Amino acid sequence: MNNDTRFDALIAAARPEKSHPRAEFTDRVMQSIASPEILSSQIRRMNDTKKETFIMKLRHLPKFAIVAIAVGALLLLSTGVYATYQLLWPKPEVTVSAPTTSQNGREEVAISFAQCGDTAMAQRFELKRNAIITSDQIAGVVKGQCELKAIGAWSEKEFGSEIRNRMLPHGTEPYDNEYARPSMASLLTSRSATSLTFGGLEKYHQSEKTLPTTENVRYFADGMQVKASDIAENSPVVYIVKYREHMTPKPGCDNTHCSISSTLLGEELLAVVKLSLPFENYDQLAWQSLTEKMVCTGNEADTCLTGYIGGIDLFMGSDAKLNVDGFVYKEIQGVITKIEGPTITIRSSSGTLFTLVPGKDIVNEFNTTRTQHYNNRKIEVGNSVGVRYYEPKDKHEKTLTSRNIAYISLQLEMVSKGDPLNAY
Secondary structure, X not given: OOHHHHHHHHHHHOOOOOXXXXXXHHHHHHHHOOOOOOHXXXXXXXXXXXXXXXXXXXXXXXXXXXXXXXXXXXXXXXXXXXXOOOOOOOOOEEEEOOOEEOOOOOEEEEEEEEEEOOEOOOOEEEEOOOXXXXXXXXXXXXXXXXXXXXXXXXXXXXXXXXXXXXXXXXXXXXXXXXXXXXXOOEEEEEEOOOEEEEOOEHHHOEOOEEEEOOOOXXXXXXXXXXXXXXXXXXXXXXXXXXXEEEEEEOOOOOOXXXXXXXXXXXXXXXXXXXXXXXXXXHOHHHHHOEEEEEEEOXXXXXXXXXXXXXXXXXXXXXXXXXXXXXXXXXXXXXXXXXXXXXXXXXXXXXXXXXXXXXXXXXXXXXXXXXXXXXXXXXOOOOOEEEEEXXXXXXXXXXXXXXXXXXEEEEEEOOOOOOOOOOEO
């Protein structure tokens, strides 16, 4: 008895005694199959003297077996058992419109789509009048920041960039702190067998930095881990360092307020990430040349300036309303259209007029007693102010008073801290 016949006999012998054959069903099945060999051809022995290709082997199998193999392969692919490819962080993507002129006469762009890791981008960006870039550079700078945000979000997850912030029971307990942090965009200026050197940036008072390398340092580009040699000298990079610090509470600390001094114990290079755009797109002052415009909290029809924008406090109210049931935090910004003693009228980005009545003449007070501290800059019609206030969620009053105003500030147009204090 050959192996094929013996296998057929074993299958037949395994049939339960109480089972009843169904001849009609068997006949229909047999008539639908071209070859009468079912089991013997499916489990047939391959000729040892003849090498058969995978396709030749498949041709020996009946249709239902081929379908089963195909379904199995599909399941392997869909469940990830088969080798899969996945980026360590999503490829940064951002769509930037052509520049237009904003309501206050500055060039601005709209962001119609952005995927920057876990961080959302503002809806619009406005170019400051004292910007160090031009409007045709806006798209590259926004895309560069999108990439930095995606890498930063991945770094947080991958290296646990968690800064310890614990309460000190008696204000006298020193402790060691360990955390990872990505650098600013830099250039890999040189390398040796045991170290990497990253270029300094004079305008940020950042000196050149050389860090030792070990076999544990990892290298990345385009969301994938690569070899160290894949990142050439003079490539724009971000490097991730683990810092160890000794934290010492100063006298007088309690559970609420504490001043702590730190001593650096050591630093370890963890990773180097190659950036995908030319270095100038990651320049911090280029990024600070843009003002972000996002939806105002509590006033969805308006946009508020945010990001790198300066301000001078004009009025500080109370946050007491924050704890009143039904009251929520809101914000509005606008251009001053009228000043009448202690009353200020502003026009928001949607064209809505808000009347501010803080209870005292904050404009005259600033223009007469504080202006000398701010290069004699005075508040006038056409300047922009920001307002934070509290009111019931379902209310939208257009007159805000000292009863619910928490903060009023004069907004400044600055790229860096050393710039003149120009009102926005």
